[in-house]
Amino acid sequence: ADHVRAVTSGFADGALPSNEGRGDVLRRLIRRASRYGRQSLGMEDPFLCRLVPTVAEILGDAFPEMRQRAEHVAYVLESEEKAFAVTLDKGLVLFEDLARKMLSEGMQSIPGDAAFDLYATYGFPRDLVELMARERTMSVDGQGWDRAEEAHKAASRGERKG
Numbered sequence: 001a002d003h004v005r006a007v008t009s010g011f012a013d014g015a016l017p018s019n020e021g022r023g024d025v026l027r028r029l030i031r032r033a034s035r036y037g038r039q040s041l042g043m044e045d046p047f048l049c050r051l052v053p054t055v056a057e058i059l060g061d062a063f064p065e066m067r068q069r070a071e072h073v074a075y076v077l078e079s080e081e082k083a084f085a086v087t088l089d090k091g092l093v094l095f096e097d098l099a100r101k102m103l104s105e106g107m108q109s110i111p112g113d114a115a116f117d118l119y120a121t122y123g124f125p126r127d128l129v130e131l132m133a134r135e136r137t138m139s140v141d142g143q144g145w146d147r148a149e150e151a152h153k154a155a156s157r158g159e160r161k162g
Contacts (some may be wrong), residue, residue: 003033004048004077008055011073012066017080028125030080036130038088046081049074080133085124090124095129099136108137118146120152 010026021081030048037043052074060067082116098114110133124132131139 001051003029003046004051005055005059007048007077008052008066008070009059009063009072010055011076012063012069016076027080028127030077031084031123032128032131033126034081035083035088035092036087036133039092043099045053046064046078046085052077063106087122091118091124094122095124095132099133102138108139109133110138110140112141112146113148115140116145116148116152120148 003124007026007029010022015022015026016144017023017030017113019027032045033048037047052070056066057072090110095118098110102108102110110129115126115129115133126140126145133140
């Protein structure tokens with residue numbers, strides 16, 4: 001409920017999903033809630049977007065822009081949910097395989113480069129990967145993540161120069 005309320009507020013205020021700033025925060029909220037809904041609640045189809053009219057109705061007196069922009073907000077939210085769903089299932093399987101492998105080898109930490117690959121390839125933000133690891137009483141190698149992220153950025157800068 002808090003996630004959909006925050007996202008509805010942000011989108012009604014003019015924010016859009018992005019990879020930086022408030023758009024990134026909103027995208028992370030959507031991805032975390034979508035993953036939880038899919039894994040824990042069995043919600044296969046986009047569901048957060050269906051809650052927007054209720055949020056707009058409840059908060060609309062204090063924030064009239066929510067009522068005015070509810071259709072737009074629901075559309076943007078549904079688009080984000082659908083886009084993430086495409087990679088979510090495959091990324092979850094890869095994370096489960098990776099966690100199972102590390103545990104079978106007696107390791108309690110997910111290697112940073114493998115964890116970062118879940119972000120770079122499947123859009124799993126760091127906080128989501130860390131949350132999933134904690135749910136299995138594991139951790140993520142933060143320094144390894146940072147090194148992999150720097151290498152990724154350096155490679156991207158190199159591609160732009162070429």
